[in-house]
Amino acid sequence: MDVSEVTRNLSSLGGAKWDMHVRARALAAAGHPIIELTIGEPDEPMAPALVPAMAQALQAGRVGYSNGRGEAALLDALAARYTARRGRVFSADNFLAFPGTQTALYALMRGLVNPSDEVVVFDPCYATYEGVVAGADATMVSAPLNPDTGFSIDFDALEAVLSPRTRAILLNNPHNPAGSLLDEGACMRLGELAVQRGLWLICDEVYEDLIYDNRPLVSPLNHAAFDGHALGCASISKSHAAPGLRSGWIVGAEEVVGQLVPLAETMLFGNQPFIADATAAALGDSGETAARMRESLRRRAQLVTAALDGVAGLRVAEPQAGMFALVGVGGSDLGLDGHAFASRLLEQAGVAVMPGTSFGAVTQDWIRLSLTVPDEVLQRACDRIAALCA
Numbered sequence: 222m223d224v225s226e227v228t229r230n231l232s233s234l235g236g237a238k239w240d241m242h243v244r245a246r247a248l249a250a251a252g253h254p255i256i257e258l259t260i261g262e263p264d265e266p267m268a269p270a271l272v273p274a275m276a277q278a279l280q281a282g283r284v285g286y287s288n289g290r291g292e293a294a295l296l297d298a299l300a301a302r303y304t305a306r307r308g309r310v311f312s313a314d315n316f317l318a319f320p321g322t323q324t325a326l327y328a329l330m331r332g333l334v335n336p337s338d339e340v341v342v343f344d345p346c347y348a349t350y351e352g353v354v355a356g357a358d359a360t361m362v363s364a365p366l367n368p369d370t371g372f373s374i375d376f377d378a379l380e381a382v383l384s385p386r387t388r389a390i391l392l393n394n395p396h397n398p399a400g401s402l403l404d405e406g407a408c409m410r411l412g413e414l415a416v417q418r419g420l421w422l423i424c425d426e427v428y429e430d431l432i433y434d435n436r437p438l439v440s441p442l443n444h445a446a447f448d449g450h451a452l453g454c455a456s457i458s459k460s461h462a463a464p465g466l467r468s469g470w471i472v473g474a475e476e477v478v479g480q481l482v483p484l485a486e487t488m489l490f491g492n493q494p495f496i497a498d499a500t501a502a503a504l505g506d507s508g509e510t511a512a513r514m515r516e517s518l519r520r521r522a523q524l525v526t527a528a529l530d531g532v533a534g535l536r537v538a539e540p541q542a543g544m545f546a547l548v549g550v551g552g553s554d555l556g557l558d559g560h561a562f563a564s565r566l567l568e569q570a571g572v573a574v575m576p577g578t579s580f581g582a583v584t585q586d587w588i589r590l591s592l593t594v595p596d597e598v599l600q601r602a603c604d605r606i607a608a609l610c611a
């Protein structure tokens with residue numbers, strides 16, 4: 222028996238993007254001292270509000286079935302959080318609970334896009350986006366970001382790839398891997414484009430709390446004019462250093478979010494009430510975990526720039542947000558692209574980084590460093606990168 226076409230299409234994605242990470246883990250398991258800068262696992266302990274709230278919920282027996290939309294306390298906490306941050310009023314009806322941003326993205330894609338549709342994804346992009354689009358049996362079309370303008374949106378390039386089949390634009394802001402931020406002008410242009418062309422704007426905002434200078438997030442969701450086009454998703458994976466709890470949500474106009482409830486029921490039959498309770502408590506905390514992460518991530522981003530920018534033909538795109546820094550290796554005398562460079566770095570220097578090719582064609586000559594290791598480890602890794610190039 223054959224599995225479905227979607228399953229077959231997905232089988233050829235994933236694996237190759239993570240090969241450097243898998244090789245690094247295998248070397249480490251074999252006893253080699255590898256510095257791992259591949260994935261972005263928060264290096265802070267999870268937010269202190271989570272465990273007591275979860276323990277209390279478990280003791281209270283909060284393990285029954287939930288409902289398709291999510292627990293009331295969680296939806297109310299989300300409404301309060303977005304109302305406080307986004308300059309407009311949100312209610313519980315604007316939200317739908319999911320186990321993490323990843324499932325929320327899958328649901329948005331399945332819920333908004335038809336099989337023959339095209340979805341525009343910016344290049345570079347987060348490594349699972351290709352799979353998310355393929356999972357909806359849609360076609361991914363890439364619009365290059367411009368490394369020379371801090372990986373900002375190139376609207377000529379974007380408009381050039383729009384077609385009558387375009388149904389959605391998948392936006393990641395703050396951006397992984399570039400660590401760049403959308404500005405208000407670009408946000409308005411994207412929103413207006415979505416309204417004019419009848420497109421969905423799917424906004425992955427999982428790094429909202431990790432903007433180093435803590436400025437409010439610019440987002441199409443902040444504007445009533447884009448309601449009915451802009452849908453967002455996020456989670457507590459990064460903000461509360463709790464990716465393993467799998468607690469996230471969809472946010473958007475009431476009518477659209479309401480229509481997605483049956484899809485959520487089909488996928489999940491409701492989230493876990495004890496995780497919802499803990500998430501609601503954490504969303505109302507002081508934000509100390511995210512504040513500490515912002516501080517250490519900013520410091521480490523500066524460390525990478527100081528250690529590598531301009532050294533032996535390297536170029537650092539210093540991030541403004543998130544857990545990663547992109548380093549351009551195309552100018553180095555080694556004459557290697559990002560993948561070959563990452564391979565040599567792992568084999569000769571014991572430093573594991575992600576090759577830019579895992580995120581798109583634009584970053585073919587780049588590598589991505591995770592900033593989630595202690596400063597001295599990151600410094601050692603940078604020294605080894607510089608030494609490899611020298």
Ligand SMILES: Cc1ncc(COP(=O)(O)O)c(C=O)c1O
Nearest residue numbers: 321322323347397427456458464
């Ligand atoms: C851009 C982006 N979106 C989504 C995710 C997945 O987030 P979650 O843990 O909420 O599913 C990640 C995780 O690294 C990410 O970088």
